[in-house]
Amino acid sequence: MDRKIRILAAKPGLDGHDRGIKVICNALRDAGMEIVYTGLRQTPQQIVNAALEEDVDIIALSILSGAHDILLPKVADLLKKNKADHILLLAGGIIPEEDIPVIKKRGICEVFGPGTTTKEIIDFIEGHCS
């Protein structure tokens, strides 16, 4: 493999729940991917800037506060604006079932809810980046 899959793990909004995203960072790294974690309280603009700077293939967004409907599509829009919509957007956290089709239509490729195994996420990513 010439280049490792590069992922930006990000926490949009004000939500401080980062157990999940940290577990996923560890699992993806153990699976041989390169991970950059933004830390908490990132605006959509900061996330997109970091993604461009780090030249990532994927942005993994974790949000449990309920602000997903507003913040996640903003990340997608900013990627488009920066001609970087080749970057795959994934989301996880507490996102109600009925909101999933809405944010998928707005540019989120897949949503992983509570109970997802890290293996499912790794398989999904490898499937998309192979």
Add this chain to the structure above:
Amino acid sequence: MSSEHNTVQNEKRRWEENSLNKRPVKKHSNDWGDPIEVLYTPEDFQDTDYLSSIGFPGEYPFVRGVHPSMYLGRTWTMRQYSGFGTAEETNKRYKYLLKQGQTGLSVAFDLPTQIGYDSDDPMSEGEVGKVGVAVDSLKDMEIIFKDLPLDKLSTSMTINAPAAILLAMYIAVAEKQGIGSEKLRGTIQNDILKEYTVRGTYIFPPRPSIRLITDIFAFCSKHVPLWNTINVAGYHMREAGCSAVQEIAFSFSNAIAYINAALKAGLDVDCFAPRISWIFNTHNKIFEEVAKYRAARKVWADLLRDRFKAKDPRSWMLRFHTQTSGVSLTAQQPENNIVRAGYQALAAVLGGAQSVAACSFDEALAIPTEQSVRLSLRTQQILEHETGVTDTVDPLGGSYYLESLTRKMEQEINDLITKIDDMGGAIEAIEKGFIQKEIESRAYSYQKEIEEKSKIIVGMNEFKVKENIDISLFKPDTRDAQKQIEKLQELKKRRDQSKVQSTLTAVRKAAEGEKNLMPYFIEAVKAYATLGEICGILREVFGEYHAARTI
């Protein structure tokens, strides 16, 4: 005694050889890796002196409880964590819960409030009224507590970085109700150190944050004497992944840092220590949780009595609220969570909690509905009225297993506190990333155990069903944020601007100097200066904290 002990020991060996070892035995280990015996007997605590190590409830070392008669004197406070949307909706929910028999209030604030942003701040976009109620000014607090007599209720507020300002608002609401601050009962969480490690709602760097805490200690000891000035939290560290032993040791180490800061600020330990309260996490393993609370009471009593030389026995008492474990809930087969919360609440009561919140079964999916939170309250009421677990004090005391586990946990907790002391205390341990890394690596191992099925979570990695979850979930009103912003703009038009400016200038001067900030906050909130305005000034004076990355 010793001949009886030898007999038990010999008989146990005989029993193991003749009976036990003829069958396959699945052995378990506890949270910190020690094996759990197949059977416990009197030999497992024959070195324990009852009077000095266990004693009587209401007396040092408080293993059996902080009050002599425990629930025979007064039952625990049933205090469900709630708040959402606007002040009006939250006030309505509180009235509903009180009518259903809840005995205390617990306010959940939205994230902008917790981080000191007004609802119209760009940082607040998408977050207003989502995980709790939005508070921009005293106006909102007046509505939240409308028709609720603050001299008859106790109120717990989960607020940390801007705790002093929310307390100032609570004092001002009471004053408007004609109630003096000396009558107010309740808590503010006010525990900043765990915000840096796990909870994330920090604003300012550690030093000014701790000054705010000691200002609250000093002010309340004079003016709000019944108020619990801090609610030190093990809860969130446990939710983030740490063990029961780590939960107690890490939170005690944080409390040691606050006590040291208060002593350095010239306060007498007995003037603030009796008002330190706690919030812990009651997880799945019933005996481990009960032992944790019994051991923690003794470790705390020893720390206050021996290390800090507190003379007042009230300073030695570990009084705690507990919430059942949110992270143990599953989004799959959510009804199973009713049973989980029930067992966890049972452990909390067997452990001698002063106040309990049981998580609602839909909390892995959304914030609770009126029906699901009522069920949580009913879970507690059934425990109180139907199960008989409150009929005598510390009913599990004397169990061979429980007593042995209590002693071992006491040892483990003390060892870990010593380890953190040796690093220079909690602040240094956090700056080094020690606590964060411990929690993070344990959370990752836990996930691996679930995926390898060495840990079974019923309905999630075993006993699964194909399901369409058809419970009715809480849906936030999407118009709330806009309503809140309009209300705030209206307030800004109507208030006396010169009074706002002069009180804010006074806050700035006090923050730049060393005066106790509480009286200045009270004046500013009474002039309807907003939380965002006050925190904005403090941000300018104190600076902002930026988290160190551990990943």
